């Protein structure tokens with residue numbers, strides 16, 4: 283019997299040497315880019331959960347919100363402002379949802395902070 287925990291059982295993922303999002307930023311793994319600037323980039327999610335599902339990702343690796351410090355405040359603010367700008371560009375004038383999953387119980391699967399921008403359909407509240 284294996285004693286190695288499955289990813290779903292791992293309490294909190296440590297980022298690998300380079301995350302999948304760092305490899306995408308370096309164009310080592312293909313993705314559909316919708317935005318890029320000095321601090322962040324945005325790509326279409328490979329498994330979209332809404333007609334518009336875009337990930338806004340900092341170039342600098344921060345694993346998750348709980349690991350961000352006061353010095354990351356401008357970066358975190360930039361991610362939200364960028365998500366809002368992309369939402370406008372995508373025509374989501376009827377509404378959109380921003381989601382940041384932190385840790386296993388929230389469903390985080392990639393240990394590299396990212397903001398999900400979801401739009402183009404109605405969303406339930408409370409979320410599942």
Ligand code: 5GP
Pocket residue numbers: 302311313314325326327328329330337382383389390391392393
């Ligand atoms: P999380 O579950 O960590 O909040 O979100 C990770 C997201 O990254 C998921 O929605 C997943 O579909 C997306 N994702 C994982 N690997 C890739 C990839 O290689 N390319 C793209 N475009 N999205 C990915």
